[in-house]
Amino acid sequence: MTDKEIKVQRYKEQNKTAEKRKIVFTGSSLMEMFPINKLLEEHGDDTIIYNRGVGGFLSDELLAVIDTCATDLMPSKVFINIGTNDLSWSTIPMSQLMDNYDRIITAIEKAVPDVKIYLMAYYPVNFEAASEEMKECLKIRTNEKINAANEEVRKLAAKHGQPFININAALKDEQGRLKAEYTIEGLHINESGYRAIYDDIMKYVKE
DSSP states (O other), X not given: OOHHHHHHHHHHHHHHHSOSSSEEEEESHHHHTOXXXXXXXXXXXXXXXXXXXXXXXXXXXXXXTHHHHTGGGOOSEEEXXXXXXXXXXXXXXXXXXXXXXXXXXXXXXXXXXXXXXXXXXOOOOOSTTOOHHHHHHHHHSOHHHHHHHHHHHHHHHHHHTOOEEOOOGGGBOTTXXXXXXXXXXXXXXXXXXXXXXXXXXXXHHHO
């Protein structure tokens, strides 16, 4: 079994005893790495959030297991951050990513008709602060490409009548890059970075 399959299997087991009608975070590593339950605990907040992110997921992989990663929990709200791995491949056209994303939203809406789905803006990256082995990837997954993808996600949200949210302001330096002190290797966000956006995401969790 791959790492991804092991995680999905674990989530499947956890879903059996999880409470329904709570909040779900789903997507790829940028969602999986969000230490939301640690931060909730620190803030003395008993909101229940299930993190069903899977590192390395492409949009079609999330689509294939959207039951385990969202709908089996019959959530009241779903926060999605999926597609950044697709953006890392020059061979995957934006249209293919958005088609998969569209189908993910449709699948969630079909299974949970009254759900609210928050489509999150993709986080910025920082090529200058990147590790050597990450630079090749960031030549493809540029902030320009991310901004263009965010516009497409915004349109997708409007099509479905769901909110598009951008909580990136606290993460960006004056040039619009991911702040160097908030990144692990130019792309992924460290705990300090997630702490910087905690209050911003919690506004939507609580509304």
